[in-house]
Amino acid sequence: MMPTIGRLKTRPDFLKVAAARAKWVTPGLILQARRRPAPEPTIQRDRPVLESGDPEIRIGFTVSRKVGNAVRRNRARRRLRAVAQEIMPGCGRAGTDYVLIGRRETLERPYTALRDDLCAALKRLERDRGAGRAPRVGRQRRP
């Protein structure tokens, strides 16, 4: 079942994702992720929530002033949105909040490379969690 795509819109949401400390840096973008807890805050503790229970993927975009003026920031956000729209329905994990952070390289990087960056970052974060290790901050060498 294809998960639905939503948007992160408020500052507290972004702060929660950043606090999860699951982050991967690629040349074209930075990806942060956070599993959402079960919608019902009942006593059922850290038991893994089934994907079918909460099928929504939510994505937020952050492009700071460091990237450039308003036109450049708009363009970076739009490229990230296009990449996410193409990749996330297939590769993203349902019930997760993602934040994509634009970099200066987001503007210049070829589209296919940007797509590969997102796939690699998703796989890496998935493997970290799947291996049971604590989510950690990593950096990929530039190809």
Add this chain to the structure above:
RNA sequence: CCAGACGGCCGGAUGGCCGCUUUCGGUCCGGGAUUAGUCCUGGACCGGGGGAGGAAAGUCCGGGCUCCACAGAAACACGGUGCCGGGUAACGCCCGGCGGGGGCGACCCCAGGGAAAGUGCCACAGAAAGCAAACCGCCCGCCGACGCCUCUAGGGGCCCAGGCGGGUAAGGGUGAAAGGGUGCGGUAAGAGCGCACCGCGCGGCCGGUAACGGGCGCGGCACGGCAAACCCCACCGGGAGCAAGACCAAGUAGGAACGGUAGGCCCGCAAGGGCCAGGCGGGUUUCGGCGCCGCCGUUCGGGUGGGUCGCGCGAGGCGUUCGGCGACGAACGUCCCAGAUGAAUGGUCAUCCCUUCGCGUUCGCGCGAAGGACAGAACCCGGCUUAUAGGCCGUCUGGCACU
């Protein structure tokens, strides 16, 4: 053809695939109200339409709109503007003139009211910087060391360093600026002392709506500059801003505590009510008028991730005609043209276009690579300022060549 001046315009094009937002129509699925008919409202899909700029920018002026009860009057304070006439809703904007300056020219530039209302300042240099003075010098008078000449001894004469008194402002020198400039006359030397021209001032005349210009007469020159020093004059300006503001929902709340201060009259058994005084009301005071009510001060607390409206028919765009040198105005016709809110208006690929470079060339061009600016609406208009690759059009000026 080259160089230049001014004005106007464009701001890559087409297509495929995948999206966003808004609106209209349809289908389907919900929610609410209602006896029902029906109405309100949310979502998905399909189809159609709209979807960034000339500066959207800086937020520097002017307005609309909203709230401050009204935005009233006068004075003061503060701020702004500053040649004249016009345009405009208005402006510090625009147009046309005037004056001054620059350019061979087309044209360009100018913070351009008042310095005989007052105060202040004028560094350095210089004798002297604003009220008349005089450092060097020039000239006149008197005295006159030394020297020279002369004489019969006392003496006389000449020359002159210097001193005293007076005249002068031409020359030197300083400066951004030294009490008009140039020339001729004049004089002991000089000086508007006299004259001519220029400048300046005053008066009236003519032209012009005016700024101002022209010429005439008079005056011998007084009145230096700085107002982007204070200031004076004229005119303009109430304040805050769409996070304005309105409604709905939620909400401990109709905030709390402490201190100070709460007058008089009337109705009423009382609770309470009314009037006057008092206090508060976004520069100050006074007046008019209105609203609110215990008032004032200190401390503490709540809220700041809600929704809808405001929100786009407007000083609106385009076209034609008419008026005007022009800014602009009028009439008629026609069009509806972005409304987001972690913030849409795009992502990607291909082809074409333009520029640069390299290679090839049959000089027509072909192939390859790189690049295509400044920049994103946030309530809306009118301006200004700043940024901007490349390109197009028109008018004009100065050269060169040809006829």
